[in-house]
Amino acid sequence: MPLLDTQSPTKTRTAKTAFRNTTCCFKLTTDEARELDRAASAAGVPRSEWMRNAILRALHAAPLTDTSLAELLGVRLLLVNILRPLAAGQRVLPEAFDKILDEISRAKYELAAKIAAEPRR
Numbered sequence: 447m448p449l450l451d452t453q454s455p456t457k458t459r460t461a462k463t464a465f466r467n468t469t470c471c472f473k474l475t476t477d478e479a480r481e482l483d484r485a486a487s488a489a490g491v492p493r494s495e496w497m498r499n500a501i502l503r504a505l506h507a508a509p510l511t512d513t514s515l516a517e518l519l520g521v522r523l524l525l526v527n528i529l530r531p532l533a534a535g536q537r538v539l540p541e542a543f544d545k546i547l548d549e550i551s552r553a554k555y556e557l558a559a560k561i562a563a564e565p566r567r
Contacts, residue, residue: 516558523550523557 474482486496527546531538538546 513555515562516554519557519561520550520554523554 482497483493486493489496491499524546527550528538528543
């Protein structure tokens with residue numbers, strides 16, 4: 447068994463797909479660090495790899511393609527726009543109801559995209 451590796455260091459380095467030469471640091475509380483360690487351990491990867499993957503996933507997150515948020519907002523808009531006049535003792539005519547449905551159909555996806563783009567509170 448040779449004491450020194452016969453492969454040159456440059457050959458070993460080129461086998462990697464990317465060179466990572468920038469360090470980013472942040473501080474965590476003890477509890478946050480334990481939680482991070484548990485998540486990395488559960489995923490079966492080193493902590494640094496888990497953090498890198500989580501950050502890159504967040505940076506490259508796909509735009510909202512799920513229609514569930516838009517549909518939920520549509521139902522909420524419908525309820526608000528129908529229940530308000532009913533609570534005030536007004537009647538909602540079929541033509542007004544159809545107009546409200548058309549407006550909601552146009553607005554719900556735009557509103558969902560706007561909400562999805564907002565930073566989390």
